[in-house]
Amino acid sequence: MEKKNISDPRISDTRVNQESSVKDGRTDNGSADQQFFTFAGPGEEMTLEVGSCLGPITIAYETWGHLNADKSNAVLVCHALSGDAHAAATQGGQKSRPGWWDFMVGPGKAIDTDRYFVVCSNVLGSCAGTTGPSSLNPATHRPYGSDFPMITITDMVRAQGRLMDHLGIDRLLSVVGGSVGGMQVLEWCARYPDRMVSAIALATTTRHSAQAIAFNEVARQAIMADANWNLGNYYSSDTPDMGLAVARMIGHITYLSDEAMGTKFGRRLQNPATLSLELGNDFQVESYLRHQGRKFVERFDANSFLYITKAADYFDLAREYGSGSLEQAVSRFKARFLVVSFTSDWLYPTYQSRELLKAMKQNRIDASFCEIKAKWGHDAFLLPGTGLDRLVAGFLGGVCHGR
Amino acid sequence: MEKKNISDPRISDTRVNQESSVKDGRTDNGSADQQFFTFAGPGEEMTLEVGSCLGPITIAYETWGHLNADKSNAVLVCHALSGDAHAAATQGGQKSRPGWWDFMVGPGKAIDTDRYFVVCSNVLGSCAGTTGPSSLNPATHRPYGSDFPMITITDMVRAQGRLMDHLGIDRLLSVVGGSVGGMQVLEWCARYPDRMVSAIALATTTRHSAQAIAFNEVARQAIMADANWNLGNYYSSDTPDMGLAVARMIGHITYLSDEAMGTKFGRRLQNPATLSLELGNDFQVESYLRHQGRKFVERFDANSFLYITKAADYFDLAREYGSGSLEQAVSRFKARFLVVSFTSDWLYPTYQSRELLKAMKQNRIDASFCEIKAKWGHDAFLLPGTGLDRLVAGFLGGVCHGR
Numbered sequence: 001m002e003k004k005n006i007s008d009p010r011i012s013d014t015r016v017n018q019e020s021s022v023k024d025g026r027t028d029n030g031s032a033d034q035q036f037f038t039f040a041g042p043g044e045e046m047t048l049e050v051g052s053c054l055g056p057i058t059i060a061y062e063t064w065g066h067l068n069a070d071k072s073n074a075v076l077v078c079h080a081l082s083g084d085a086h087a088a089a090t091q092g093g094q095k096s097r098p099g100w101w102d103f104m105v106g107p108g109k110a111i112d113t114d115r116y117f118v119v120c121s122n123v124l125g126s127c128a129g130t131t132g133p134s135s136l137n138p139a140t141h142r143p144y145g146s147d148f149p150m151i152t153i154t155d156m157v158r159a160q161g162r163l164m165d166h167l168g169i170d171r172l173l174s175v176v177g178g179s180v181g182g183m184q185v186l187e188w189c190a191r192y193p194d195r196m197v198s199a200i201a202l203a204t205t206t207r208h209s210a211q212a213i214a215f216n217e218v219a220r221q222a223i224m225a226d227a228n229w230n231l232g233n234y235y236s237s238d239t240p241d242m243g244l245a246v247a248r249m250i251g252h253i254t255y256l257s258d259e260a261m262g263t264k265f266g267r268r269l270q271n272p273a274t275l276s277l278e279l280g281n282d283f284q285v286e287s288y289l290r291h292q293g294r295k296f297v298e299r300f301d302a303n304s305f306l307y308i309t310k311a312a313d314y315f316d317l318a319r320e321y322g323s324g325s326l327e328q329a330v331s332r333f334k335a336r337f338l339v340v341s342f343t344s345d346w347l348y349p350t351y352q353s354r355e356l357l358k359a360m361k362q363n364r365i366d367a368s369f370c371e372i373k374a375k376w377g378h379d380a381f382l383l384p385g386t387g388l389d390r391l392v393a394g395f396l397g398g399v400c401h402g403r
Numbered sequence: 404m405e406k407k408n409i410s411d412p413r414i415s416d417t418r419v420n421q422e423s424s425v426k427d428g429r430t431d432n433g434s435a436d437q438q439f440f441t442f443a444g445p446g447e448e449m450t451l452e453v454g455s456c457l458g459p460i461t462i463a464y465e466t467w468g469h470l471n472a473d474k475s476n477a478v479l480v481c482h483a484l485s486g487d488a489h490a491a492a493t494q495g496g497q498k499s500r501p502g503w504w505d506f507m508v509g510p511g512k513a514i515d516t517d518r519y520f521v522v523c524s525n526v527l528g529s530c531a532g533t534t535g536p537s538s539l540n541p542a543t544h545r546p547y548g549s550d551f552p553m554i555t556i557t558d559m560v561r562a563q564g565r566l567m568d569h570l571g572i573d574r575l576l577s578v579v580g581g582s583v584g585g586m587q588v589l590e591w592c593a594r595y596p597d598r599m600v601s602a603i604a605l606a607t608t609t610r611h612s613a614q615a616i617a618f619n620e621v622a623r624q625a626i627m628a629d630a631n632w633n634l635g636n637y638y639s640s641d642t643p644d645m646g647l648a649v650a651r652m653i654g655h656i657t658y659l660s661d662e663a664m665g666t667k668f669g670r671r672l673q674n675p676a677t678l679s680l681e682l683g684n685d686f687q688v689e690s691y692l693r694h695q696g697r698k699f700v701e702r703f704d705a706n707s708f709l710y711i712t713k714a715a716d717y718f719d720l721a722r723e724y725g726s727g728s729l730e731q732a733v734s735r736f737k738a739r740f741l742v743v744s745f746t747s748d749w750l751y752p753t754y755q756s757r758e759l760l761k762a763m764k765q766n767r768i769d770a771s772f773c774e775i776k777a778k779w780g781h782d783a784f785l786l787p788g789t790g791l792d793r794l795v796a797g798f799l800g801g802v803c804h805g806r
Contacts, residue, residue, distance in 0.1 A: 210664035210688045211656065217689040218652045221696070225645035227630035242628035249621045250653065253614065258752075261613035267719065283716065285613040286620040293624070313686065316670065346749075349661075 033062050033096065034085060034129060037166050046158070052149035056138070059163050060129020061085050061121035064105065065113035067169070074169045075111055075396070076160065076196075077101065077120040078177030078184035080382075081251075081308055082300055084128035087120040088113070103384035110389040111396065116173065123184070124159045125151040125307040133303035134235060144303075146232030151307060153180075153315045157187040164195070171195055174396060175335075178202035178381035179348070180308065183315045186356075189333045190321045198399040199335040200392060203345050203381040205352040206317040206326060206359075212347060215254050216309040219247035223302045232303050244302040245293030252292045257344035257377035261285060330359040337367035338395045340388065342380040368395065436465050436499065437488060437532060440569050449561070455552030459541070462566050463532020464488050464524035467508065468516035470572070477572045478514055478799070479563065479599075480504065480523040481580030481587035483785075484654075484711055485703055487531035490523040491516070506787035513796040518803070519576065526587070527562045528554040528710040536706035537638060549635030554710060556583075556718045560590040567598070574598055577799060578738075581605035581784035582751070583711065586718045589759075592736045593724045601802040602738040603795060606748050606784040608755040609720040609729055609762075615750060618657050619712040622650035626705045635706050647705040648696030655695045660747035660780030664688060733762040740770035741798045743791065745783040771798065 045055030088099035122130035182204020226243025265285035322329030341353035448458030491502035525533035585607025629646025668688035725732030744756035
């Protein structure tokens with residue numbers, strides 16, 4: 001039999017070894033404009049939804065534009081699972097590294113930093129400057145690891161509320177977010193109904209379907225299956241990069257639609273001249289996913305992935321605020337609403353936005369709904385060209401002028 | 404801060420340690436009726452599609468019913484990714500362990516073993532008796548591991564063809580299979596168009612979409628990320644069970660529809676009395692997936708998973724037989740056809756079956772198509788209650804009587 005030497009086709013073979021940039025719970029993300037707010041110091045720890053206490057808590061955030069005299073032009077942008085505070089590149093006329101929502105946030109854009117004072121903060125439990133599992137535990141002077149208490153969407157929003165207090169903002173003009181950021185928007189409206197004029201919930205859901213939980217659980221299992229995971233205590237040794245990369249790859253499949261993957265990659269091969277039948281990455285879609293996995297481990301902490309996905313799975317607006325009734329939960333809302341879904345989003349399909357809208361209409365809430373035709377799947381809210389920017393610009397402008 | 408002890412929530416914590424039952428390439432599956440056919444001995448090795456040679460090759464198979472005098476009543480059943488030769492429990496009036504297609508194959512059932520001589524064989528590259536990566540390499544007297552050559556759907560079908568020769572069956576009454584088994588059906592019709600009267604392709608595709616490749620690739624990465632994988636050479640040490648379990652969990656999500664998962668599990672908790680916010684398995688869907696992962700590693704070999712999924716990804720009827728044109732590829736077909744898809748199958752959606760049917764109609768092939776309304780997703784072809792059995796019984800009966 002022919003002897004074959006299979007080269008190692010795993011993600012790791014081209015992985016760049018890098019030292020963790022996580023120091024003292026803060027990631028150096030190259031933004032000169034990142035600011036930090038610390039609260040819940042000794043004796044004033046925050047009691048989390050699960051009953052644990054956490055403190056001190058540092059929130060990394062960025063702001064764009066200027067708060068007007070009556071503090072009525074503040075817009076809070078909530079990021080999704082793996083995002084950070086750096087929503088936009090432009091800061092005071094200078095361009096820094098690209099922001100994750102550059103087509104939406106900036107001078108003259110939909111969330112117009114010439115008009116609005118825009119705030120975006122890294123969520124509690126994450127790893128881009130805000131306190132999370134990779135932060136130092138003051139009790140042990142070592143990273144929390146799995147000693148970090150379970151956090152929920154409620155806890156994230158309560159921390160954001162403390163940041164708004166700190167910034168002197170009693171009432172937001174709007175709270176905006178997509179995906180897990182959209183869950184934060186809904187939580188804001190239920191928890192602090194008097195603290196915003198309007199809310200924009202994009203590509204989101206009031207609770208995960210069993211399928212969405214299933215995807216998150218498999219991704220978590222991939223991390224926990226990594227020999228380096230070590231029950232979450234890996235900060236002084238090798239990190240579970242392979243598991244985290246697989247987790248990210250699972251996520252990426254759910255962020256794109258079948259059609260988008262077909263358009264982007266189809267069955268195209270990396271090297272069309274040779275049809276290799278070895279266990280390497282022959283199809284472009286395989287190469288793309290591995291690349292996404294590799295990139296992700298350079299910037300994200302595996303434990304943060306575990307904690308934030310679990311928080312998203314537990315989020316259930318009807319259970320938390322309506323004893324299981326979405327109509328009852330939504331009765332707390334006072335904000336004027338824009339709800340947007342995307343036709344090809346199969347992670348949070350349109351039917352889930354319609355359920356939310358129905359509950360709002362039952363409560364006579366001033367809510368607009370738009371299902372945008374877009375083939376890119378769940379990721380569509382992060383991509384220009386769908387008309388989302390014009391929709392949001394129009395809605396915010398209307399809210400601003402009381403139209 | 405409250406000190407929390409998180410118990411290890413990984414799949415492994417309840418994993419049963421078991422010795423591999425793979426010996427000499429054969430798995431003891433408890434079937435008294437499993438038979439073996441060995442060919443391609445020294446000097447007569449089979450040249451595979453990739454050009455490598457493989458031999459000797461053992462095929463594990465089972466048969467039900469009796470071959471009639473003119474050998475015209477043989478039906479070949481092709482199994483899917485993780486199946487085996489044990490399609491049905493009933494053997495000569497005796498019941499053995501459950502078969503994977505008991506509702507379809509047996510006395511008086513759709514594939515009626517009182518009328519037909521039914522054959523099912525374990526595919527090349529698998530691990531339930533047929534030669535695969537876990538079999539002994541005669542050159543080294545150790546399991547092949549990653550020295551096993553890449554195999555394709557073509558190679559699987561050619562090995563089945565040799566088994567039919569061995570059984571003295573020139574022409575099959577029908578070739579039947581779902582999913583990856585359906586790919587084998589299509590390959591049979593293209594490669595050996597004169598060797599069957601009819602063919603039944605269920606819940607299958609002529610080629611994987613980018614999304615289907617993506618799911619397989621992530622599952623493979625999960626296996627290869629397991630520290631025990633060791634480039635496929637793990638047979639004398641710990642096996643990559645965690646990775647294989649994650650791979651199976653990914654698969655299971657794609658086998659079920661969103662609706663089926665919602666019906667089966669919804670957001671129900673394992674223990675409704677306590678809402679644990681730890682990283683354990685709280686939702687029933689999580690527990691189900693872990694259970695599926697654990698069960699799978701007890702019966703399946705990780706390398707076989709890698710090889711067979713890759714074979715499925717490479718399968719492309721149009722490329723192989725039509726220079727990229729499905730119409731041209733299908734022009735080789737001579738069998739009378741039944742094509743069945745299921746409404747909620749999002750792994751191989753109905754549009755893919757329609758493409759196949761269109762190519763058949765362009766070639767004036769006698770083909771019937773039925774899209775069955777079923778909410779269980781891709782797995783529907785393995786489940787009773789959809790009407791699939793009556794459909795197949797009617798089709799086969801018609802073929803039998805030349806109707």
